[in-house]
Amino acid sequence: MCTAATYKTKDFYMGRTLDYEFSYGDEVTVTPRNYPINFRFMGVRNNHFAMIGMAHVADDYPLYYEAFNEKGLGMAGLNFVDNAAYSEPDLRGLNGESNIENVAVFEFIPWILSQCATVDEAKERLQFINLTNTQFNEMFPCANLHWIIADKESCITVESMSDGLHIYDNPVGVLTNNPPFNIQMFNLNNYMGLSAKQPESNFSDRLDFNRYSRGMGALGLPGDLSSQSRFVKVAFTKMNSVSGDDEKSSVSQFFHILGSVDQQRGCCQLDDDKYEITIYTCCCNTTKGIYYYTSYDNHQICAVDMHKENLDGDKLVRYPLITDGEIRAVN
Incomplete structure (x- = not known):
């Protein structure tokens, strides 16, 4: 399971945790403007916005978990098991009989980020989209996902379910997993009494109480690892978060926000004695084009600046995840 959030100071930041029991071989991947993106039903796009994000690259194709483009639009896919539902390709779109755009689930992120500069532009594209149940190959079945799409001005959640495509305004800029987003938002009503203040x-006016500890205004804030609890905790943490607006302060604070729902090995046990952990956490400065990340055993923040690459190139640029940390001895 995973958690995504947005954060705005002087620049706009977006990122997520990727929580799972194993890694597929994650790489920070830059897709330059002239890399040909082959869409299953929509042809080849040879010229497009450049983008950067974490991906598993298969057959020289970036299967992005999350990414943002050079215009500042970001998008992340998170697990939505038992709720996500996709369609068969619409023949009317394939035959040119309608403006329906058949897009496979695995290519949804590059489809949006390659051509949209803002959330409003993404909303325009979503009017015509038909997310299909087309697999990348026999080794990669369709992932059950929903998505958060954001820029510096607004944020939306996109959920493809059995009753159609749902597009929600996302005023908290947070996404986790189940239940559906509208239920997550309604659940926040149960926590309206929380406060960062004492x-x-x-x-009762007949009893005297002792505020015996700092932080008691947040009593009742969930602390477990379930997706609904993580939604509440990150929403509260983010919306009460204070930091300087310089880069170092903003990036540091963003990692602290998502750090509030880190998953430690041993606390979420799966079958066969496996454990879900936070494999990596990322923070994307979508204004400057810098992708920051930490990994489970490496809490030093690593950075990849997309503008230091040749964005007019036609080949993927890949940086494997740095997973080994170092301990700095000070004596």
Whole structure:
């Protein structure tokens, strides 16, 4: 399971945790403007916006978990098991009988980021999209996902379900997994009494209470690893977060926001004695084009600047995830 969030200071930031029991071989991948993107039903796009994100590259194709483009638009896919549903390709679109755009789930992120500079432009494209159940190959079945799409001005959540495509405005700029987004948002009503300030007693005017600890205004904030609890915790942490607006302060604070829902090995046990962990956490400065990340055993922040690459190239640029950390001895 995973958690995604946005954050805005002087620049706009977006990122996520990727929580799973194993890695597919993750690489920070830059797709330059002239890399030919072959879409299953929509032809080849030879010229497009450049993008950067974490991907598993298969057959020289970037299967992005999340990415953002040179215009500042970001997008991330998160698990949405038992709720996600996709369609068969629409023959009317294939035959040119309608403006329906058949897009396979695995190519949804590059489809949007290759041509849209803003959330509003993405909304325009989503009017015509038919997300298909087309597999990348026999080794990669369709992932059950929903998506967060954001720029510096707005944020939306996209969910493809059995009753159609749902597009929600996302005022908290947070996404986790199940249940569907509208239920997650309604659940926040249960936590309206939380506060970053110390509480005032409303229990009874006949009792005196002792505020014996700092932080008691947030009593009741969930701390477990379930997706609904992580949604609440990151929403509260992000929306009460304060930092300087310089790059170092903003990036550091963003990692602290997502760090509030880190998954430690041993706390989420799966079958066959496997454990879900936070494999990596990323923070993307979509304004400057810098992709930052940490990994489970390497908490040093690593950075890849897309503008230091040849964005007019036609080949993927790949940086494997740095997973080994170092301990700095100070004596």
